[in-house]
Amino acid sequence: MSSLPVFDYVNATSPAEAMGQLGAGWSEAALYAGGVDLLDLMKERLYEPKKLVNIKTAPSLKYIKVENGEVRIGPLVTLAEIAAHPELQKSHPALARAAGKAATPQIRNLATIGGNLCQRPRCWYFRSEDFPCMRKGGEKCFAKEGENRYHAIFTEGEPCVIVHPSAAGVALVAFGAQLKIASSSGERTVDIEKFFVRPKDNVRRENVLGPKDLITEIVIPASAAGMASAYIKIREKQSYDWPLADVAVVAKLSGANVEACRIVLGSAAPVPHRATEAEEFLKGKPLNEENAARAGELAVKDASPLEQNAYKVPLFKTVVRRTLLALKETKAS
């Protein structure tokens, strides 16, 4: 990585202005939020948009509003702001923790939640111009037969075995969040699970956004209010590191029992991965050591790890179990 390519630069003061600056193709213009991911990609010459549209100059995209249990977050809110938000820490601890455990303090101060959801994968083959991989329009996925210790374990039928990098995404899928997406042709609301796309559906993009789209709001529905939630991230290094495994759980508890829950595995699949069988199993059962362990086993039942990452299977069993048991301590108040 060295220096940036040449580009034009505009400051957008409103979402409408930003959308007006975007073009029909990805190479025409890029939204520039914190720039943490965008500038890295540009320096590696993996992405050379002709124009950067700075949206940090659009104040209407930066807010956290909690009303009647519904949480609405503007895309420009930083990970640091989410992590430190007193209300979210209490009501939605899984989200606050996921944001707070990502990256480093400096990066969290810059990184926006919108950018976090849209960042490109961290697969080292994708990130280096030395490897013309499938996601960059090349022929093959180098990771499948190559160095894949940090890659996906849910790989069935996937031509590319990245893991989705967004920590915020893991928590937001667990909360069943919705994204408001606007473009010059109108606004739509997308369930966050439908936002992320699998390689088998589109190996070139990680989400449904088109080049003219702007995420304008992230909504956590009121139905999630009062639920217990937890997030645990396991990493090799403690100073800052991407997860080997991270898990978010959101559950409706009644007494000692789980009424309903959503269990989401990060760093396990090309999209935040829901462990639906484990969710089903826990329905109506007491939240105890044994059931949590069983849920952990069910969560990885369909895993098909690669040559170097079989260790992630027992690891996720543990992390799912621990995150479920952590719910007891982090019950929403």
Next chain:
Amino acid sequence: MTEKTVRVGFSGDSKELKINPPDTSPPAWDLDSKLAVVGTNVPRVDGPDKVTGRAKYTYDINLPGMLYGRILRSPHAAAIVKSVDTAAAMKMPGVKALVFAFDESKIGEKKLRYAGDEILAIAADSPERADDAVRAVKIEYDPQPFVVDLDDAMKADAPIVNDGKSNVRGKNPRGDAAAVDAKLAGSSKKIEATFRTQVQTHSALETHGLVVAPDGDGIKVWASTQGVFSVRDGLSSNLGLKAEQVRVISTFVGGGFGAKFGPGVEGVLCTKLARQANAPVKLMLTRKEEHLAVGNRPNSLQKVKLGADSTGKLTAISATTFGTGGVGGGAGCTIPAIYNLNRDATYKAESDVFTNAGSSAAMRAPGHPQGIFAMEQSMDMLAYELGLDPLEFRMLNDDNPVRRAQFNLGAKEIGWPNRPKVAGGGKADGPLKRGMGVAGTLWYAGGGKDAKADVEIGKGGEVTVYQGAQDIGTGFKTVLAILVAEELGLKPEDITVRAADSRFPYGPGSGGSTTTPTVAPAVHAAAYAAKRKLFEALATTWQVKPDDISAKDGKVFVASDPSKSLPFKKACAALTADKVTGSADREANYDGYRGNTAGCQFAEVEVDTETGVVRVLRVVAVQDAGRIINKLCSESQISGGVIQGLSYALFEDRIMDKSAGKMVNANFMEYKIAGPKDCPEIKSIVLDVANGRNSVGAMGLGEAPVIPTAAAIANAIYNAIGVRIFELPMTPDKIIAALARKEGAKTA
């Protein structure tokens, strides 16, 4: 020369020594010397400059009209350069110069041997334009077969990396294999194990690089280097210049760790660009280039056999090792003779294996961390076999009084008796298990004759020390100030230090932990000579003999006559000239207490047996370095060694894609290095040993503290979980797999 007697050693073991230093030498400091500044805690003289950003590193040098250099490197692990078309690049705006890294007439046959091999360099008026120009060069490559993996390279049908018949280059084995095997066979207990260590890159924070400016008929160079004079000599011989025509300055260096000797390929290219463009050129490598092309610690595959008799005395050791330093050699693993094993009980066969990867370079204690990782785990394994406390077993086999004292100090500090007596048998906090481990080490570093120094005393009392060697972060400049202050009875802050400039008196490259031991005696002698000149001037004024005068506590005085005492500054007014200079050459080493230094480290770890995550809680590092000149910087040096050793133990790893022949983690995101939260509580203990050997008695400290950390951590992991990790880095995947194997073995 007159014979003198000095007492050397430390409180636990000392002896008298007859020495014959030159008459110009200052009285030698020995075990009984009472020193005022030497051995105390002195903050770095350049600390404030560094923390405020005033310090100018090579990276910070900017000159009017300066151009930026960028190197074009091979994208292939092996390829022949069929053709090069630079026309488009040269036409780009701002492009001023282009030079090849090899003889241009060889285009068509030139073989590039690793991804990162240099092809050419371009200078342009901005870094971006230099980047764009390099990308605009069109090259036709003929890719060749390659091999980047150690085991693959050793196979009979492996592509040949360098010229020759095989990628394996064995050195002559040392010792008699049959005799050693017989001794092992006759041992009452023996172990046999295979260890692997990874390739580590130096990863100094400041990358390699230089600024070269044409200067009259010569050049002025700012370099991030460990060898001001080796850069001067390398560039002058390469360009056919006289040494005096090349001035090298390296006031601040952001780390080196062994990879920054000489100008390097980038230095020669940068200089050629500057001369072609007739303008200053800055060429700093990127982080990626740093990982690919300017050195690394080779990996290793080590097969070790070690035996002991029924009393726990070692009987024999056999080690067969392989390692790859890429296209370079130097992959030997030093299994140092720490313990009492005679030559006839030792067999050692080392081989370098060539692969299509960047060449190794000396890295902080070359060979030692690898060798000690294998040796000290083997010792541990044998101790458990024998049913002996691993520390007791070491003591049984170690005659070195210094290390014996250090083992005791360290054991007390870490609380060795509190470790689990049965491996894996400690009290568990849920899945978290704790354990302790120990490892010993030795190092050499007595320094040599290659240094001169000048110390100047001005009429106004200003004192300046001139010494050309560089301070690569060790606190060398502070050492210079301390030595002069001691001799003149001043404080370190009273001394102006002028260092790291090839115009100053000659100093060595910072390698082998020898900078301080080599330079210190010369500086001591120069300060002494300058002091004598001051005393001679005062002797005339005071009508006494120079020998009657002393300097201490900021005063110059005649002890027998209280009326003859002046503050240092005022005393200097007695000088008839504006200033006097004491100059000295480094004296040859004489006999000393010991020819090597000793050390040991203890680690306490906590292992999460479900996730495989290892946290190092505490490290106690005990080290000797002869006479300690600055206690504070010595302790920092040890802490730095421990942190780099821990990072080697748990994180760092140059990962190569075997099928593409390229490194996948050539950055600081995926090439993982320990950060603040990964650092344990570190207790650095320096054991001051008056080592003799010269008038100062200092030994080196740069390298030794990095050596035993990984082995101590590995032994602690075993103590915690009862499973041994034979391979670095000891990451969660390996711990999980090893624990699963143990579970499997239990239930099978």
